[in-house]
Amino acid sequence: MVNKVEFSKTLVPSYLKDLQVYQAGKPIDELAREKGLTKISKLASNENPLGPSPFAIREMTGGLWDLHRYPDMHAFKLKSALAELYNLKRENIILGNGSEGIMGYIVRAFLQPNEEVLTCDNTFIGFYILARSVGANLVKVPLTEDYRFDVVKLAESITEKTKIIYIANPNNPTGTYITKKEFDYLMDHVPGHVLVILDEAYFEFAKDEDDYPDSMQYRYDNVITLRTFSKAYGLSGIRVGYGFAHEFLISNLSKVKLPFEPNLIGQLGARGALYDQPHLERTINNNRTQYTRTFNYLQSKDFNPIKSVTNFIAFKTGSTEASDWMFTELLNRGVIIRPLKANEMPDFVRVSLGTPEEMDHYFEAMDEILPEYDKKFGRPGK
Ligand SMILES: Cc1ncc(COP(=O)(O)O)c(C=O)c1O
Secondary structure (H helix, E strand, O other), X not given: OOOHHHHHHHOOOHHHHOOOOOOOOOOHHHHHHHHOOOOOEEOOOOOXXXXXXXXXXXXXXXXXXXXXXXXXXXXXXXXXXXXXXXXXXXXXXXXXXXXXXXXXXXXXXXXXXXXXXXXXOOOOHHXXXXXXXXXXXXXXXXXXXXXXXXXHHHHHOOOOOEEEEEEEOOOOOOOOOOOHHHHHHHHHHOXXXXXXXXXXXXXXXXXXXXXXXXXXXXXXXXXXXEEEOOOOOOOHHHOOEEEEOOHHHHHHHHHHOOOOOOOHHHHHHHHHHHHOHHHHHHHHHHHHHHHHHHHHHHHHOOXXXXXXXXXXXXXXXXXXXXXXXXXXXXXXXXXXXXXXXXXXXXXXXXXXXXOHHHHHHHHHHHHHHHHHHHHHOOOOOO
């Protein structure tokens, strides 16, 4: 029998004891089972509502007959496709189980207990968890008043202890971004020995903003860019992410990487998706249309949504109770959104942008619950 008391003394490091497990958005099947619902719109995890590219599906289906073989540990074909698209060498690319998998390699390779990571409040929780899981100290500065990474405060907070700076650009859960000018300002203040993780999970949705700093146009030796097939490419389920950096960084990350990540189906699907640019365009266009509809809807209902360049919108409810109530009442009507308590924004919720039908479902459910909501809480902008 496992002696929990003994184990917790001897086996579990002190910094792991209080770490909370990551909470994902509620799965569709689970909600359907629990509530007996048939129509469900999952707007909680910033996924692609149009699904995977048909081309990617064909590639993955073809791979099923090779599943008795290990995948290519060098992922030659996928890396070659990425290298061609971004005009890089394969040596500058690392792949992993989602971009979060690569963040895992980064913390394992470069961080030791009590070393310091600098970032902002209200950003991607997955990164906080990973940094804490190796005992690193997280130093967090507040976002700006308009919910963006604060480059001035970040620059001021760099000390000789700072080893890594993490920036999500655009940021999740706020959907905001730092501009070219702000990125330049930050990089002017970051010493060359400090590693900057630029998490661009939502790059494809933001890339057309004039002042969005596409990190691939810069090539700093101390920056690693992380991107993913989970969002605009519609392949969250196969877990493939990629990172671009100097060969020195990539070769050290490769030492802690599990050799056969990403798996065989993941490598095939990701490469297929990369070649299906029309599917990506459809995704971005749908997102643009649903963004405008949803932003206008929320504004018309006096909710002050935060301007976003991603596939989700966060807005203020005004209190933890209001967020929880809205989440539960929408869930009862088959719409899954995300309350932001875990992101330390308990008076906000986040809604991912879906298909036109899913957004209609969301608007209808909101219209239904708002009279009761007003009686209980009132709206922040009213
Ligand atoms: C900012 C950010 N980075 C990384 C990830 C993780 O993505 P992946 O599926 O590639 O691990 C997410 C997912 O929600 C995210 O929002």
